[in-house]
Amino acid sequence: MTDPRVTLGGVDFAGPAFTASGCAAAGRELAGFFDLTEIGGVVTKSIMLRPRSGRPTPRMVETPSGMLNSIGLQGPGIESFLENDLAWLTDHGVTAVVSIAGETVDEFAQLARILRNEPAVKAIEVNISCPNVESRGQVFACEVMSASSVIHQVRRNISSDVPIFAKLTPDVTSIAEIALACHNAGADGLSVMNTTLGMAIDPDTLRPILGGVTGGLSGPAIRPMAVRCVWQIHQVLPDVPILGMGGIANGEDALQFIAAGASAVSVGTMTFHDPSAPVRVQRELLGLLDERGFTTVADAVGIAHRGGLT
Amino acid sequence: MTAQADAEILSVRRDGPYWQMSFAAPGIADGFRPGHFVAIAVDDAHILRRAFSIRSASTKAGGALQIIVSPKGPGTKWLVERRPGDLINVIAPLGKPFRLPTEPVPCVLVGGGYGVAPLFELASQLRARGCPVEIIVGAGDAQRLYGVVEARRVSDAVHVTTDDGSAGEHGRVTDPLRRILAGGHPAVYACGPMGMLQAVSEVSAEFGAVAQCAVEESMACGIGVCMTCVLPVIGDDGVTRMVRSCTEGPVFFGDRVRWSEVGTVPADTLGAPEPRDD
Ligand SMILES: Cc1cc2nc3c(=O)[nH]c(=O)nc-3n(C[C@H](O)[C@H](O)[C@H](O)COP(=O)(O)OP(=O)(O)OC[C@H]3O[C@@H](n4cnc5c(N)ncnc54)[C@H](O)[C@@H]3O)c2cc1C
Ligand SMILES: Cc1cc2nc3c(=O)[nH]c(=O)nc-3n(C[C@H](O)[C@H](O)[C@H](O)COP(=O)(O)O)c2cc1C
Ligand code: FES
Numbered sequence: 001m002t003d004p005r006v007t008l009g010g011v012d013f014a015g016p017a018f019t020a021s022g023c024a025a026a027g028r029e030l031a032g033f034f035d036l037t038e039i040g041g042v043v044t045k046s047i048m049l050r051p052r053s054g055r056p057t058p059r060m061v062e063t064p065s066g067m068l069n070s071i072g073l074q075g076p077g078i079e080s081f082l083e084n085d086l087a088w089l090t091d092h093g094v095t096a097v098v099s100i101a102g103e104t105v106d107e108f109a110q111l112a113r114i115l116r117n118e119p120a121v122k123a124i125e126v127n128i129s130c131p132n133v134e135s136r137g138q139v140f141a142c143e144v145m146s147a148s149s150v151i152h153q154v155r156r157n158i159s160s161d162v163p164i165f166a167k168l169t170p171d172v173t174s175i176a177e178i179a180l181a182c183h184n185a186g187a188d189g190l191s192v193m194n195t196t197l198g199m200a201i202d203p204d205t206l207r208p209i210l211g212g213v214t215g216g217l218s219g220p221a222i223r224p225m226a227v228r229c230v231w232q233i234h235q236v237l238p239d240v241p242i243l244g245m246g247g248i249a250n251g252e253d254a255l256q257f258i259a260a261g262a263s264a265v266s267v268g269t270m271t272f273h274d275p276s277a278p279v280r281v282q283r284e285l286l287g288l289l290d291e292r293g294f295t296t297v298a299d300a301v302g303i304a305h306r307g308g309l310t
Numbered sequence: 311m312t313a314q315a316d317a318e319i320l321s322v323r324r325d326g327p328y329w330q331m332s333f334a335a336p337g338i339a340d341g342f343r344p345g346h347f348v349a350i351a352v353d354d355a356h357i358l359r360r361a362f363s364i365r366s367a368s369t370k371a372g373g374a375l376q377i378i379v380s381p382k383g384p385g386t387k388w389l390v391e392r393r394p395g396d397l398i399n400v401i402a403p404l405g406k407p408f409r410l411p412t413e414p415v416p417c418v419l420v421g422g423g424y425g426v427a428p429l430f431e432l433a434s435q436l437r438a439r440g441c442p443v444e445i446i447v448g449a450g451d452a453q454r455l456y457g458v459v460e461a462r463r464v465s466d467a468v469h470v471t472t473d474d475g476s477a478g479e480h481g482r483v484t485d486p487l488r489r490i491l492a493g494g495h496p497a498v499y500a501c502g503p504m505g506m507l508q509a510v511s512e513v514s515a516e517f518g519a520v521a522q523c524a525v526e527e528s529m530a531c532g533i534g535v536c537m538t539c540v541l542p543v544i545g546d547d548g549v550t551r552m553v554r555s556c557t558e559g560p561v562f563f564g565d566r567v568r569w570s571e572v573g574t575v576p577a578d579t580l581g582a583p584e585p586r587d588d
Contacts, residue, residue, distance in 0.1 A: 022536070022537075023535060023536065024535050025534060025535040025536075025537075029533050029534040029535050029557070030533075030535065032311070032312055033314060033533075045537075050581065051580050051581035052581040053551075053552050053575045053579045053580060053581040053582045053583070054537060054540070054552055054575070054581075055575070056573055056574045056575050057527065057528070057538070057539075057540060057541070057572070057573055058528055058538075058573075059528075059537070059538040059540070060358075060528055060529075060530045060536075060538040062356060062357070062358050064355075065355075065357070066357065067357065067358065067530060069530070069536070069538065071536070071537045071538065074537045074540070074552055074581070075581075077581070211573065219357055220357075269357065270357070271531070271535065272357065272358055272359070272530050272531040272532075272535070272536060273351060273357045273358065273359065274314075274351075274399075275314065275401070275531075275533055275535075276314070
């Protein structure tokens with residue numbers, strides 16, 4: 001049987017599948033559906049310094065093989081998160097990867113300082129790619145300089161044994177260039193990818209459907225795009241761990257990401273269809289790796305770059 | 311306990327303007343309380359589940375649930391084309407149900423359209439506790455009126471209203487509601503379109519009553535992980551928050567929901583964007 005354990009940025013995780021930020025809240029609601037300790041970990045909804053109401057409704061439109069969302073980072077703020085959500089994960093022995101988001105570089109730095117004293121934080125995902133923020137359309141991960149300065153500040157303010165993953169957007173000309181910049185600024189790994197910006201118009205009212213006008217597209221519709229992003233990044237950074245995601249619905253989908261260069265995967269939108277999707281994907285992936293003779297997940301990472309199965 | 315299961319369809323039949331569906335849900339049916347809903351996975355082309363109020367639970371096939379479906383878009387149309395023996399994947403029971411009074415107080419239940427679905431079982435449970443129950447059923451016209459016969463079976467009195475007067479009283483559900491509230495102090499329960507719930511909440515407030523309202527918001531997950539289904543609700547501390555209707559609802563106290571601001575984020579909501587001057 002393939003060993004389920006993976007090592008990302010020097011930290012060991014129980015399995016290669018994770019939840020995706022914003023698609024699992026802080027884990028608690030999924031605990032009734034599967035054992036959260038079986039998967040690699042719960043990547044929590046991006047948390048900000050202060051409570052945030054998010055965008056007006058409607059916040060969701062179903063689209064072919066996917067959905068658009070404009071949640072707008074609704075959340076209780078870091079203080080409440082530590083007290084209620086992180087505490088619950090710790091009490092239940094669930095591995096926590098904490099996703100953080102800020103409107104300014106300094107907010108990211110402050111969040112990192114607050115989290116540095118939290119032993120329960122196994123890794124940090126730095127969400128520099130949320131399309132649903134109003135800060136003048138600014139998405140840090142669209143630009144080398146701003147992406148680097150956020151990552152640099154988080155790295156400076158968090159202990160060196162907590163790996164940080166920069167979460168990237170596909171809405172750029174060269175995602176590999178942004179990935180390189182983030183790595184140079186201190187990112188131990190890369191989470192690839194966030195949603196891509198989309199929009200839907202109601203044919204009756206001829207107005208945008210989403211309260212936030214535009215929204216992030218997710219689900220199987222974006223999977224080929226996400227596999228391509230992982231491929232391009234692994235090409236330039238073959239030794240940097242990638243948490244791959246985008247429309248993963250089953251083990252075969254996950255295997256594509258591993259072969260393209262991801263060291264582990266996150267399951268997002270498909271959790272809405274099947275709340276136990278993260279653990280099901282993990283079991284299916286391990287079964288497929290085993291059938292192909294891999295003893296560890298790591299052996300299969302990026303194999304598509306090396307001529308595949310021979 | 312909420313559970314996910316492949317449920318066998320026991321029956322699908324046309325019932326006036328809607329469809330009635332029953333499916334085997336052993337283990338799940340036991341936990342059902344009126345106000346709970348079920349999230350059903352539809353055809354492969356649609357990822358998101360569809361939410362339906364649970365109409366009733368029965369002991370058929372080791373435990374079965376009934377729902378009422380209004381075929382509207384692709385998911386609901388697919389559902390009513392299923393046949394007995396087909397399997398559908400369901401998650402239930404979900405949400406917070408209606409709260410029942412501890413004393414045998416009079417109750418008035420208001421339903422609009424398929425919103426009457428959870429009210430039949432609610433009426434039965436209230437009457438079993440000794441509460442006298444009146445039901446108000448409203449619709450646009452006689453064609454769209456639903457559930458009047460069943461309402462008669464489970465209550466002490468039924469009031470029917472239609473917007474065009476083609477059946478029952480010409481007017482809105484709030485007309486008989488006003489008369490009933492003027493004559494006593496009943497507990498009020500409502501399920502139906504958001505506009506109706508707002509009107510029921512406002513009329514109830516005029517008479518010092520608080521309505522329990524089951525809302526319907528667009529949902530992506532139904533289990534509390536996505537934050538799509540929110541509406542502005544005032545908490546016990548007086549603070550308005552954008553609250554998930556799938557986990558903290560779908561039943562809310564009518565005086566807590568900021569009905570006229572649903573679809574917006576009121577400026578005094580916790581964490582609302584600060585006004586900008588740029
Ligand atoms: C708590 C709750 C109870 C409900 N009870 C019933 C019931 O008893 N009987 C019944 O017929 N319908 C009920 N609905 C509405 C039902 O869920 C929608 O009509 C259905 O999801 C529409 O799916 P569709 O594919 O036909 O339409 P589409 O418009 O194609 O649906 C597209 C997407 O939008 C969502 N959506 C669209 N309209 C609604 C809506 N009105 N409410 C919530 N989500 C929506 C769907 O879930 C889907 O994800 C209820 C909804 C909620 C939230
Ligand atoms: C409703 C919803 C909310 C999301 N919220 C966040 C978030 O808070 N932070 C973040 O980094 N990504 C967020 N995402 C993006 C996902 O984590 C993921 O990157 C993306 O959806 C692609 O994966 P998927 O197709 O498996 O969902 C969200 C996605 C959805 C659908
Ligand atoms: S529908 Fe996802 S949180 Fe309510």
